Amino acid sequence: MTRPDLVITAARLWAPEPVAHTALAVVGERIAAVGSDDEILALAGPETTRIDAAGAALLPGFHDAHIHAQAGGLGLLGCDLDREHSLAGYERLITEYAASHEGEWVVGAGWFGDVFPGGFPDRALLDRLVPDRPAVFTSHDAHGVWVNSRALELAGIDHGTLDPPAGRIVRDAAGSPTGMLIDSAGELVTSLIPPHEPGDLRRALLTAQEHLFSLGVTAWHDAILGRFLTLPDCIPAYLETIADGSLRARVTGSVWWPPGAGPERLDDVLEKVAECRRAGFAVDSVKIMQDGICENCTAALKAPYTGIVPETTGDSVIPPHQLAEITAALDAAGLRVHFHGVGDRAVSECLDAVAEARRRNGPSGKPHQVAHIDLADPADLPRFAELNVTANLQPLWARADQEILERKLPLLGAERARWHFPFGSLERAGAHIAMGSDWPVTSPDPLWGLHTACTRTAPPADAHARNPESRVAMAPTERLSLESALRAYTLGSAEIAGLDDRMGRIAVGMLADLVLLDGPLGSAEDLSGRRVARTVLGGQTVYTSPEANQSEERAV
Numbered sequence: 001m002t003r004p005d006l007v008i009t010a011a012r013l014w015a016p017e018p019v020a021h022t023a024l025a026v027v028g029e030r031i032a033a034v035g036s037d038d039e040i041l042a043l044a045g046p047e048t049t050r051i052d053a054a055g056a057a058l059l060p061g062f063h064d065a066h067i068h069a070q071a072g073g074l075g076l077l078g079c080d081l082d083r084e085h086s087l088a089g090y091e092r093l094i095t096e097y098a099a100s101h102e103g104e105w106v107v108g109a110g111w112f113g114d115v116f117p118g119g120f121p122d123r124a125l126l127d128r129l130v131p132d133r134p135a136v137f138t139s140h141d142a143h144g145v146w147v148n149s150r151a152l153e154l155a156g157i158d159h160g161t162l163d164p165p166a167g168r169i170v171r172d173a174a175g176s177p178t179g180m181l182i183d184s185a186g187e188l189v190t191s192l193i194p195p196h197e198p199g200d201l202r203r204a205l206l207t208a209q210e211h212l213f214s215l216g217v218t219a220w221h222d223a224i225l226g227r228f229l230t231l232p233d234c235i236p237a238y239l240e241t242i243a244d245g246s247l248r249a250r251v252t253g254s255v256w257w258p259p260g261a262g263p264e265r266l267d268d269v270l271e272k273v274a275e276c277r278r279a280g281f282a283v284d285s286v287k288i289m290q291d292g293i294c295e296n297c298t299a300a301l302k303a304p305y306t307g308i309v310p311e312t313t314g315d316s317v318i319p320p321h322q323l324a325e326i327t328a329a330l331d332a333a334g335l336r337v338h339f340h341g342v343g344d345r346a347v348s349e350c351l352d353a354v355a356e357a358r359r360r361n362g363p364s365g366k367p368h369q370v371a372h373i374d375l376a377d378p379a380d381l382p383r384f385a386e387l388n389v390t391a392n393l394q395p396l397w398a399r400a401d402q403e404i405l406e407r408k409l410p411l412l413g414a415e416r417a418r419w420h421f422p423f424g425s426l427e428r429a430g431a432h433i434a435m436g437s438d439w440p441v442t443s444p445d446p447l448w449g450l451h452t453a454c455t456r457t458a459p460p461a462d463a464h465a466r467n468p469e470s471r472v473a474m475a476p477t478e479r480l481s482l483e484s485a486l487r488a489y490t491l492g493s494a495e496i497a498g499l500d501d502r503m504g505r506i507a508v509g510m511l512a513d514l515v516l517l518d519g520p521l522g523s524a525e526d527l528s529g530r531r532v533a534r535t536v537l538g539g540q541t542v543y544t545s546p547e548a549n550q551s552e553e554r555a556v
Helices: 038-043 069-077 088-098 124-128 149-155 182-192 199-216 235-246 264-279 320-332 342-363 380-387 402-417 424-430 446-455 482-496 524-529
Strands: 006-009 023-027 028-034 049-052 055-058 061-069 106-111 134-137 144-145 166-169 177-183 218-223 250-255 282-289 336-341 369-371 391-393 432-435 514-517 534-537 538-542 552-556
Touching: 006 038, 006 199, 023 038, 023 235, 023 538, 028 038, 049 055, 049 402, 055 482, 061 432, 061 482, 069 199, 069 218, 069 482, 088 106, 088 124, 124 144, 124 182, 124 336, 124 391, 134 182, 144 149, 144 182, 149 177, 149 182, 149 218, 149 534, 177 336, 182 235, 199 534, 199 538, 199 552, 218 235, 218 282, 218 482, 235 264, 250 264, 250 369, 264 282, 264 320, 320 336, 320 342, 342 380, 342 391, 342 534, 369 380, 380 391, 380 424, 391 482, 424 432, 432 446, 446 482, 446 524, 482 524
Parallel strands: 006 049, 061 218, 106 134, 218 250, 250 282, 282 336, 336 369, 369 391, 391 432
Antiparallel strands: 006 023, 023 028, 049 552, 055 514, 134 144, 144 177, 166 177, 514 534, 534 538
């Protein structure tokens, strides 16, 4: 064989399951050989780069199956409240940002509801911090928008404004808007924000790429190709960076189905898919949001929320019969459907829609997926395997942080809390599992997500989960094994993206997309102490930690 360009030896390989081999060789951008140290070193030539892993874990590159990369990059570059987790911290960040930016609007994101009394912010605080301009801050989960009085005034939102479909204007006891807008109600304000400059969006996407490389993420699936609330359309930035080669990661995505839109939007969405494909963007999926989130009582549940008067079971964004029509049409067009399904009723409606598509079009269509699955009816768990539907999990959410304890679990009650993020039950029912972060909703660090998937506790370094309860396993029977979780965050995500013929495994012929950690992985408990030492994309190092720079890497 051709002399390898790169060899890595003395590693503990996970392929993604643990294997006995300790070394691999790379020719060009693909893995050319896997074997023992002696076998691989015998292949090396004088120009081969050699990396001694010193017993550290070597994995396939992480593949984030549900992310919003451009939005994450904008957060890193803008007023990112995710950097703090206190009211005083939010006040400082907003004040500093407003003072240093002279734009017409003050815009940011990343707040958590548990920081505010009652779970929701109001306009009074923003009026004090930003009295002279409209101010708009999207919640970390992108389902709430916090605005000041000036923004409400510009949008014409007052006592008499009706709630829009699939949205809610939060009001005080007198019926006046408080400055908290839920789901589509946020667009009454966000639609007025001046658009970003194209250069800003390009910079955000490339900033996100570098950040994700530093975490070992070499591939991702962007879950909203389109505009939503304060998230600008990311398609132009993707097409530009694909065209000039600056987007190096392996990226797929789902074109956004406008919330609440019926089957009449099919042709528009199909044309958007075709536009992306003509430009070289690998898009074969459409994103449909079927409900909201539990914390806002907009996730669609089968039984009413606990303690809420008047009773509510949340919202189905699209009527189920229309959802079935849309899903069947997309399935017939050869597309995958990427559902947002949080509540147990929404999950059932998504599965029902796929069942109707299979009935009409036959069982051989592409696999579909439901993301999030905060709750699931136990009767629905076997249907994932039966219908070839992937459970797309966001593992970092499955811990008892303050927001979940104070805002979410009381709304669900004890019985439903048993089925809160039923990872283990889905696996035992035979469901195919993929994993993603939903960044910027939560951290894109796969090691953090894997830690929580396997232990059901918060990573020790996570500033958003410092309460003592977050260190106690939440629903411990729903833990995943380290092997299952690693598979989901690598090969499982590649499979649902249709890319498992080239990535997601360490094997001869696969792309050399690799992540080398700073030590071994003996058990799930090791995850909290591990960091990424090196990320390799197509045989080329795209990230090296400062510590790894000091390790031996030499061309002989």
